[in-house]
Amino acid sequence: MPRPQRHVFVCTQNRPPQHPRGSCASKGGTAVLQAFWAEQQKRQAYDQLSITYSGCLGPCDQGANVLVYPEAVMYRNVAPEDVGEIFDTHIVGGQPVKRLLAPATVW
Known part of the structure; x- marks a missing residue:
């Protein structure tokens, strides 16, 4: 298997429903994965990227969160319907999806 060009981490962290930080699992992280x-x-696209579920990536209140390396691009509020756009624009096209970028204050 060739080395993938990118690695995508999708947060599936799960916390109790009333936890003050929330969790990506409660915001659809598993569906995004x-x-x-x-x-x-x-x-x-198995040779283009690896996709891995992860624990907390940080900004839980803005989940579901996705992190793409090697660019270290953090996406927030990602929904399953955003995945095709991330593939087309970022994974294939090399440009981050601006409307989903986590703000600089977070990442």
């Missing part, structure tokens, strides 16, 4: 895996499979 599954959407990334489905898109990777649909495009047969």
